[in-house]
Amino acid sequence: MNIEQLNYIRYAVELESYAQAGELLHVTPQAIARVVNETEKLCGQPLTERKGRSIQATSFGRAFARHVRNVSAAYEELCAFANLDEGSLCEDGL
Numbered sequence: 440m441n442i443e444q445l446n447y448i449r450y451a452v453e454l455e456s457y458a459q460a461g462e463l464l465h466v467t468p469q470a471i472a473r474v475v476n477e478t479e480k481l482c483g484q485p486l487t488e489r490k491g492r493s494i495q496a497t498s499f500g501r502a503f504a505r506h507v508r509n510v511s512a513a514y515e516e517l518c519a520f521a522n523l524d525e526g527s528l529c530e531d532g533l
Contacts, residue, residue, distance in 0.1 A: 440478070442514050445507045447474045452486055452496040452504040478503075 447470070450460035457468035457475070464471070479485050486500035496504070 440474075442511065444474045444478075445510060447471045448478055448486060448500075449504045449507040449511070451475055451494070452500045455487070455494050455496055457494065 443464075447460060447464060447466070450463055451457055451471050454460050454463070457471040460471045461468040475486055482499075482503075484499045485497050486503055487494040487496055489495075
């Protein structure tokens with residue numbers, strides 16, 4: 440799993456919408472859902488639950504997203520520290 444995929448999960452959980460997360464991240468809702476589903480299988484716990492046509496974050500999903508925010512912040516600090524340019528290692532998802 441890379442930082443990009445972690446952010447798919449983060450925004451799906453925070454926005455409680457695969458469509459909105461996909462729009463924000465410029466990917467399809469199906470790509471977001473696939474990463475969420477793969478991560479749920481890996482963790483053995485649901486990150487989201489279906490509520491009609493929308494999704495709702497589980498308590499595990501909210502905690503997972505909180506950790507992803509911390510990882511993303513640390514990643515951004517690392518990229519700034521390393522003074523990496525656009526299209527570099529950090530842009531490619533490390």
